[in-house]
Amino acid sequence: MKTMLMLVIFLLPVTFVSAEENEHQVRQSLYEKIEATTGLPWNYIAAMDQYERNINGTEDNRWTGIRIPNEKWYGLLSAAPEQPFREEQLDLFNGLGKDGDGDGIANHKNDEDALYTAALIIMESQSQVGSFKAAIQEYYEREKAGELITQYAKLFQHFGTIELDERAFPIPKHQQYSYRSTWGDRRGFGGNRIHEGTDLFAHYGTPVRSVSYGIVEIKGWNRFGGWRIGIRDMYNIYHYYAHLNGFADGIEEGSFVKPGDLIGSVGASGYGPEGTAGKFPPHLHYGMYKDNGKNEWAYDPYPYLKRWERQE
Structure with a gap:
């Protein structure tokens, strides 16, 4: 009997799927499930969720980053949040937490409960203030949050997925170019300042490519x-391409790339003023800026460029 049992176990197919491999599918399924139960579009x-993941990351044993403060979730019961409470109990104490997965408990650390509750809060606010963007601004008490989250929603809707992690080197590999780390170098035009980016030297007219999925936020002089062109991706990163010779056809503010x-x-x-050129050798200035939920700051793109170059 023992030998037979061992044989059966050996013959059973075993498939291991890591969290990294199916994370996007699991998360998107959660979003679509919450859309079905609340009516708020999955991309919203x-x-x-992406905005909060960018700022706060995720807690252990959770797929999503939505975090609703205990005082809002549990109301007057916020002093004892580890104790399980039913949705109707929270209602009695002005708690906003809801049961999203149908287990009878409104748990702020449960992904479905958190997403479901956040969706209901936004929908109620949206009915009062008139738009999703305004509801987001009110919810996060930050105008920039409304702009960023609205952009991410458009990105997800346009591409039909949240799996937008791919990256590319900004100049095609078959072109001639050179670059080194120039982060923090001194610059004198317009007053003493530091160089917030990496310069990639190449011939006039060398193609410049988007490194990421994103929306063109700024285009012009x-x-x-x-x-220059500024492109925002879903990770709160603003990609800045400067000293261009011209723009590609069809690239406008609001374009998806x-x-x-x-x-x-x-x-x-x-x-100098619009049209000024030739004050330095031709090159692409590439910069990266990160929004951390309070302000935006520049960081060194050189290590990322080296990684993307190797990947290609």
Whole structure:
């Protein structure tokens, strides 16, 4: 009998799927389930979750990043949040927590409960203030949050997925180019300041590509960067491409881009009024800026460029 049991166990197919491999599918299924129960579009729910993941990360044993403060979730019962409470109990004490998975308990650490509750709060606020963006601004008490989350929602809707992690090197590998770490170098035009990016030197007209999925947030002239484009991805990262010679056809503010899409070409524009060019050798200035939920700050893109270059 023991031998037979061992044989059966050996013959059973065993498939191991890591959390990393199916994380996107699990999360998107959660968003779609909450849409079905609340009516709030899945991409809106995904956008809220992505914003909080970007800022706070995720807690252990959770797929999502939505965190509703104990005082809002449990109301007057917030002093004892580890004790399980039913939804109707929380209602009695002005708690907003809801039971999203049908187990009878409103648990702020449960993904379905948290997403379901957040969706209901936003929908109620939206009915009062008139739009999803305004409801988001009120919920997070930050105007920028409304802008960012609305952009993420548009991205997810356009591409039909939250799996937008792919990256590309900004210049095609078959082109001639060179670069080194120039982060923090001194710059004198416009006053003493540091260099917030990496310069990639190449010939005039060398193609410049988007490194990420994103939305074109800004396009036009800047007296420092010349002809420049700013693209926001779903990770609160603003990708800045400057000193361009020109823009690709069809690239406008509000355009959706994906890794490898042509957005412009290398030039030497900038350091003066619109049209100024030739004050330095042609190159692409590439910068990265991160929004942390309170403000936006620049960080060194060089290590990322080296990684993306190796990957290609």
